Amino acid sequence: MLYSKFLTSLVLQDQVRTETYKNAILQHQSHIKGKVVLDVGCGTGILSIFCAQAGAKRVYAVDASEIAMQAERVVKANNLSDRIVVLNGRVEDVQINGMVDVIVSEWMGYMLLYESMLGSVIFARDRWLKPGGLILPSHAVLYMAPVTYPDRYAESIDFWRNVYGVDTKQCAFEEPCVETISGENVLTWPHEVKNVDCYTITVKELESVTTRFKLQSMMKAPLHGFAFWFDVEFNGPAKTNPSSSHPRKRSRPDDALVLSTAPGDPYTHWQQTLVYFDDPVEVEKDQVIDGSATLTQCKENNRFMDIHLEYA
Known part of the structure; x- marks a missing residue:
């Protein structure tokens, strides 16, 4: 658990990573506002919150690790529990009502593919993304x-x-x-x-x-x-x-x-x-x-x- 918290802190302190995602969500706000978003591997929920702030109608924040419980607390602290639903489980196992308009995920591992979650993003895309939907990053x-x-x-x-x-x-x-x-x-x-x-x-x-x-x-x-x-x-x-x-x-x-x-x-x-x-x-x-x-x-x-x- 301590190791997980250390990695989470390391990622959140990555200013280049976090600001680029925030700017990307704002750049594509017209595709997000009033839409349903799926955040694959949400971590502490920061990307889900960015999407909610960009006007998303509903955000499903999914993470298989215990960090999902922390994400739920963060969402509640930011008064977004009415729009962000945190699901603790693998994206391959959780249940989502209907299709989604947007998939956002920080899936990249070291060397891009080592310990990456790209396979889970592909599953989510094929299972829930509407035709013509948006994937970030693309x-x-x-x-x-x-x-x-x-x-x-x-x-x-x-x-x-x-x-x-x-x-x-x-x-x-x-x-x-x-x-x-x-x-x-x-x-x-x-x-x-x-x-x-x-x-x-x-x-x-x-x-x-x-x-x-x-x-x-x-x-x-x-x-x-x-x-x-x-x-x-x-x-x-x-x-x-x-x-x-x-x-x-x-x-x-x-x-x-x-x-x-x-x-x-x-x-x-x-x-x-x-x-x-x-x-x-x-x-x-x-x-x-x-x-x-x-x-x-x-x-x-x-x-x-x-x-x-x-x-x-």
């Missing part, structure tokens, strides 16, 4: 790039090479590291791993994501591993051509709100996710780094991922 893109990080590598990796005379470096590579890096640490232009359209993506697509990359180093430096980060956008549904069975290619509107976790952008609690190598690899300026990455859901728990990297 789109997401996962990126990766090779990085050089000598100081941190020495601290977090070299330490394990000699622990009281024992080489335990394997411990350093069992899991990725969540850290903050700058643009100066990134060796190449970013590579797009996965583009997520929340209006159309399926659960099947999340089971395994594979991408091939061919990147050119912008400097001579030791390559210590790869970093992953993501952007999410808050747009309306993509329009389709009635005479075509295929959606029209989406282009980002000029006024699109974007929440970015990229290196060098304002800090968020997601930071960046780094996968370190056992040993650094020296690369030259303009040298090509070629390879592939596969992210696979764990069979034991589909919110966890196995990462397989190949590079040359």
Whole structure:
């Protein structure tokens, strides 16, 4: 419970995250006012309250953890119990009366998909969202790039090479590291791993994501591993051509709100996710780094991922 409260505090103190969601809800107020909203994974209920303040007729705030009880207290303290209904349970299990006009969710996990709730958002979309309804955020893109990080590598990796005379470096590579890096640490232009359209993506697509990359180093430096980060956008549904069975290619509107976790952008609690190598690899300026990455859901728990990297 203490750990849950710590995470909640960490998220609420993420000013970039919270202000972007608030601005997105206000930007789409015309789609929210007088409508029914479903908040998937509501936490303390802050996004539900933003929607109610934007004029939502009814908000269903759903969370499977005990934090739902705290959300209920927050809703009551803000005199919104007549419009916000807090439901303690998985969105896959709760009962909602009728369809909803809007789904809002802060579903993103580290590295976008690790411990994410995107599967629950997809379920809610297919079960309750009216045709033409709004999903916030609407789109997401996962990126990766090779990085050089000598100081941190020495601290977090070299330490394990000699622990009281024992080489335990394997411990350093069992899991990725969540850290903050700058643009100066990134060796190449970013590579797009996965583009997520929340209006159309399926659960099947999340089971395994594979991408091939061919990147050119912008400097001579030791390559210590790869970093992953993501952007999410808050747009309306993509329009389709009635005479075509295929959606029209989406282009980002000029006024699109974007929440970015990229290196060098304002800090968020997601930071960046780094996968370190056992040993650094020296690369030259303009040298090509070629390879592939596969992210696979764990069979034991589909919110966890196995990462397989190949590079040359």
